[in-house]
Amino acid sequence: MSAYNIFMVEDDKWYGELLQYHISLNPDYKITRFETAKDCLNKLYLLPDLITIDISLPDMQGDKLYQKIREIDKQVPVIVISSQEDITVAVNLLKMGVSDYLVKDESTKDLLWKSIIHIRENQSLRKEVAQLREELGQKFSFEKTLIGQSDALKNIFRIMEKASKTNINVSISGETGTGKEVVAKAIHYNSDRKRKTFVPVNMAAIPRELVESELFGYEKGAFTGAVTRKIGKFEEANGGTIFLDEIAELDLSVQSKLLRVLQEREVVRIGGNEKIKLDIRLLVATHKNLAEEVKKGNFREDLYYRIIGLPIDLPPLRERGNDILILAKYFLDDFAKENKLGSINIAQSAKDKLLRYNFPGNIRELKAMVELAAVMCDGSEIVADDITFNATRSEDNFIIEEKTLREYSLDIIKFYLKKNNNDVIATAKKLDIGKSTIYKMIQDGDIK
Template sequence: MHSYKIFIVEDDLWYGEILEYQLSLNPDYEVSRFTTGKECLANMHKHPDLITIDFSLPDYTGDVLFEKIRRVNDSVPVIMISGQEDIVVAVKMLKLGVTDYLVKDENTKEILWNSVIKVRETSKLKKEVAGLREELGQKFSFDKSIKGQSPALNRIFALMEKASKTNINVSVTGETGTGKEVVAKAIHYNSERKRKPFVGVNMAAIPRELIESELFGHEKGAFTGAVSRKEGKFEEANGGTIFLDEIAELDLSLQSKILRVLQEREIIRVGGNEKVKLDVRLIIATHKNLGEEVKKGNFREDLYYRIIGLPIELPPLRERGSDVLILAKHFADEFCRENKLASIAIAGDAKEKLMRYNYPGNVRELKAIIDLAVVMSNGQEIISDDISYGSSANDENFINEEKTLRQYTCFIVKHFLKKYDNDVLLVADKLDIGKSTIYKMIQQKEIVI
């Protein structure tokens, strides 16, 4: 078991021995005592878990030594001990970042004992949280969080990697069910902010009268029912990432307040006056075209340019070709694992049926289809009859769109080009048309690949 290393920096030999004896009563503590700040700094390579400092040392004052320690190790907890009960000094040191400030008296050794216990428990919790976030980072690595190998998805991976290396705002767009929140989490957990919070907010799910309080928090008594102060989502995300899903649903009055927060980098809780500084990374998502919403007057143009940042448009599942089968197997394995079932295969006729469907509900719909198919199967493999679709079959939706014959032709050709990774010769053979017809569509920009 790792011993808990404590440095005591105290020039009063008698008092230092008392503190050392008291803390050494715990066999888990490895206590080292120094009489000067220089001795402490010379031993920082031993990586102490906690340092106690006498404020008045012969070579450094407590604030100076604390700053020097921070340059070597900016995370080690420091408890300041002073012979003077000076409130101004105590406040100054706590603002600088010391973990605790104790005044020397007959109870100091007992107070220090309890303070060390609290510091150790807090450090343990922080390490556990860091470990969990590290696991989340691994879970949300690009290839683990988003399944597929299609060229369309590889382009998304490239954009996500660029986004994770900076703090630029990101706007994720795409049809419902394409995985916008998964992309947002993957960017966060692969960025420098991964050890800080990821806070997601679905703007469409919060009642209009509560959304301001939900985002910015409120003070006690700000309105009926506000019995205590509450931090908002922006405060919760401080240091990390806030993900505003379905941002197009915000009414214009709230849009102006969001804009002010992004410009000023601070919020004021509802019913309060205190300004709270923010350091948050913004990722937004919507299934709507924000540019069109601006033209319609439903979305502020100045906010649009503030939040658009790096745009990532997720392709619908119908344009991801064989990713459908990769995802289907992944969902089948996941469902079996969660329900303690044996692994199941997907038969050839089932694969063909899966590839023919249009998936208006995208990845989310595919998961529901596969979960049901596993339940309906014989437990060994999923066959075609185990797969059932809802009433919105793709052929019916397709014909009801009332396109021109040329538009239908272009749509079909584009669909098969996506499905077969832009292999013109293969698509011409599948559709029984001349390859020159497809090349002409591409040349005339009726199809963009």
């Protein structure tokens, strides 16, 4: 661990040596002591981690020295040590931004010890948060968050890069499960606001009567049950990005209030009068066609033009070709590693089956499907029979992938054989076919 550098400005040589000796008992601390403000200022290029200053110095008062330090270094913490017990002086210095104010007495050296520990811990936490935010920015690089190499996806990358360079509103559309929130996060964490808050709000998940209070907040006593003040999502996202998912579900009455907030760039909590200025980036998403919703009268036209900004239309998985296999392998490796299953491969028969499927649930469905196959497969390879389709839409239940009539017939017979515990006679009776037909398929190796 590198030394923690402390500058100590104290014109009383004896008292300065006393404090230096006491603080130096911690071997991590390196103390550099000065008797004048000028000497301290001349050495600030060494970038100390903390500075303690006496309020009364021979060449400059402590408050003036503090101002000079701030002109050079806006971050370094400063502790003021004074023989004055004037509370007004202490309050003024604390208002100016000093980290602590200590009065010289028999307990000063112990209080200084504790204050340094407290300040150092806060500095460590801030560094850790900054590092984590930096890592988040790297984690959400486009190529790492959206897996695939298709031309359709590369085009999305180009648009996202443009979106990240400005504060323009972004509207993300696409079927359920195509990764709209992932795109929103990637834009935020690659923008100038990446060190600020990202606040996602799923409009479809909030009861209609609570939407306004969730978005805009409320004051204590604004309505029955409002026992404390609540900060709304817009206020929470101030300085950062707010992501309104499924915005088409927003009630018309709240749409008008949202429009006003976006126009005025300010919000007023329910039951309050204070206007809170907003500095936010707005990202929205929907699986519906907003322009069609406007024509139907379900969405305000003026709000539509306010939020549409830069449109990003995410392609469904079925239009991304070989990305299906790249994603499947990515999800499989991740699941196998997490569950200590060892290395699992995908057989060609399973790959062909995945590529023929329509994926109404898109990436979310593929992930669930691959994880189930990893559990169900025997050995270290997923084969076609391990892939289970669970389409929920009626049109997908009828024809969920392109096959020949013979392939569909084999699938149906396999299904009923499994259901009937491989009882050929019961299966033939259920399907109204001759049992010899099934035996012939078994003999030919079509059915195991």
